[in-house]
Amino acid sequence: MRKPPRENVRQALALVLLVGLTVAAIAGPTGLLAWAENAEALEQRQAHIAMLTKERDALRNRVALLDPEGADPDLVSELVRSDLGVLHPDEIVITLDDE
Secondary structure, eight states: OOOOHHHHHHHHHHHHHHHHHHHHHHHSTTSHHHHHHHHHHHHHHHHHHHHHHHHHHHHHHHHHHTOTTSOOHHHHHHHHHHHHTOOOTTOOOOOOOOO
């Protein structure tokens, strides 16, 4: 028995749709091929976030040390001397920057 032409068209459209969905699942922007790239990008962003978090925490600590209510005398002295340039020739300033 031959299938009616309408049934053949339906099956052809279903096959085209199935092939299209399969191609999208493999090669699409969220497909299997993009999975490794997305995982690598995620690792890079997490490392960048960790670095920014460390930098933010260091800045928070420095702000806390400069609180007008109870500023750290050593840090205040260091900042005033470096900003005003009032170091004695025999003085050595040691800074602990992570850079």
